[in-house]
Amino acid sequence: MEGDFEADFADIRELQVFTDKLEKLVQVLQRNVDIGQEIQSFIARAQRHSPSRLSPVFEDTASSLQTSILQHRVHSSRIQSLISRAKGSAMLVQNILDIRATDTAAKINVRMRELAEKNARETRSMSVLSLISAIFLPAIFLATIFGTNFFDYVEGNLHIASNFWIYIVMAVEN
Template sequence: MYLQANGFAGHDVCVDENDQLKDYMYWAHFNVKQTFESLRPKEVFVPHISARQGGHKTEDHDLDTLVHGPHSIQNGWEWYEMGFFAHWNPAGSITLLCFDVPAKAQKAIEKLFLSGITKLDSPYAAFTLISDELLRLYDSSVWRIRNHISQWETRRSQETDYFLLHEIARHGVHVNETLSVAARSLGALRQYHDVFLKNLSHGGNKPKIKTWDTVGSRLRFQLDLLQNLNERSVANNARIQNEITLAFNAAAQRDSMIQVEMGLQSTREASAMRAIAVVTMIFLPATFVSTLFGMNFFSFEPSEGRGRSSFTVSTHFWIYWVITIPLTIITLLMWLWWNATTGRLQASRFKMVTNAKIYPV
């Protein structure tokens, strides 16, 4: 459970039979998330499985590796989950164990210790060297997120890749989380250092004031710098949220412009249909009259010589009206029935959609 935490810090004190300091120990765990130039969403989700869940007997470290293993590098990010343990005694001897530190950071820490620039007669003097390298890792983590955001800002005019946009935001949230936890852990170590000095000054051992003050001031400075990096990470998250909002607003604006263009096109089509309807209304009466009088029910015989022309109507003209009027009424009734039926179906579908329950997925 502890190795899978996002960070912590603790300490312990051992005293002899005379209540004098015998051994002093402290430990800490820090997580750093590094992103690379090419980011893409992961295709496989690896669940977290507790060692006590489902009868699994896998060690915590192996379980942690399953969740945050090297497989994430192919997707463009990597987790550094580093652990530190220090054992110090008043004689000035210190044993420092470092776990899962990146190779480049290992060499940098080793170089700092071999340089001898810091006296190790304080239990927390060694950790100030480690904190310097941790700050470099956290600084790189924040700036890499910033680089992704800045690169995105230069491509606003291109097609929006929403998956990449949310991927940047996801990693930004993780970076902000690790910085907040790291600041609390480093703050806890600084408090442990202050308590150690206070208790040591009440005992028989008198510390070297200059050395202790130097360690304390360095821890406070490193804590301030880490908190400032956290503020920059918060600003990065605000920037990426602005980009997400802008992307959605731009998409909505494009959709709105398309809708406006479709509306204008519909208006032009409606104008054309109106013109066709007007022309039809102008010629329809004349067409009806010419068609009616062109039927065989009417007979027109021109005059021969000086005789009068004749125009006669068939006695069976009533058959036209007997067939036409009922057929017209039936057609109108069928149209009214079809219109009412489709209206009820649309109302039923609308009611079904509005009353439907939406379940989260």
């Protein structure tokens, strides 16, 4: 279908792994910011107890450190944005998969209903055939037995042939 989106549960898992890695990276950046702030505090204390001629070195170092901290915060903010987008994409993929699953379930339900209706029709047909068989089978059985040469009417009396047992054996075997 035009514009169809190929996705499966592996895609969601990959987005979750990606998001987990980004969250770990945010933690590392935050720890770097914390360490940078501790170093700034140490530099400020060291500058107070150092000769004034070292002041420009401390100020350059503090400025570089402040720039680094700001860059880490910017990177952390951008990564937070990526995390948010990845979670949104994962939700979108999950929604697409849910819609497809619902559509497939609806199609399966329609097919199951068709099969149930067909089964009901076949059951009614088999019931009719069973009823017809129950009515005519005894008559067919009697007609078959009396249509053989095992029985003979002589002067109004019924005589059974001596080899009738062969018929019984054959009927039981089948």
